[in-house]
Amino acid sequence: MGAGGNMSAPTKTEQKKNPLQRVPFSKPSFTIGDIKKAIPPRSPRCFHRSLIRSFSYLVQDLILVSIFYYIAATHFHFLPSPCSYKAWPIYWIVQGCVCTGIWVIAHECGHHAFSDYQWVDDTVGFILHSALLVPYFSWKYSHRRHHSNTNSLERDENHVPKLKPELRWYTKYANNPLGRSLILAFTLTLGFPLYFAFNISSRPYDRFACHYLISLRNYSFFCNVCP
DSSP, rough: TTTTTTTOOHHHHHHHHHHHHOOOOOOSOHHHHHHHSSOOOOOOSSOOOHHHHHHOOOOOHHHHHHHHHHHHHHHHHSSSSSHHHHHHHHHHHHHHHHHHHHHHHHHHTTOOSSSSSSHHHHHHHHHHHHHHOOOOHHHHHHHHHHHHHHTTTOSSSSSOOOGGGOOGGGGGGGHHHHHHHHHHHHHHIIHHHHHHHTTTTTTOOSSSSOOOOOOOHHHHHHSSSOO
């Protein structure tokens, strides 16, 4: 940056020596603040946390969960065998989608986007995430670190890809459609619980990191990791 901020793009030889080196780019002429200012300040649904609207979405999802559960619990056993075997997987998918919506509402509570009251956000988020077996407070702190270090190989909190020298021996055998499908299925079913329990796919720490270790020491650990 000694030449008045002008940086030349790396040559092909330099890129071969350091394949991780990125081509420099200039900052855009606008900021996030400029984008926010371009939105009408009195727009009722932009940057205004409505407690009533937030609870309306939550109640809507809870009603859907109750309806789907009632249908499955009271009617599926009357179906003939072939139909019941098809009905349950459909129920799992539909109910899972609605429960994901509830998870997202708790996620927004962690970002203090549910209401203007922090205690309301934490109470609702804790109840909803606990019902879904998600450790709300420890995840809340680590997830904020994820947003402040997104796509960083050193500081991101989850979905951190491994460098080529760090790949396991079996990785080359999984680099095909079948292998990628199995990895995707594993990630979508067990990836999140393993991340919470054993810090799988996250950045390395100097000690064992587990979101389920609910203690003041663990909260302090997640609050004071590298920014």
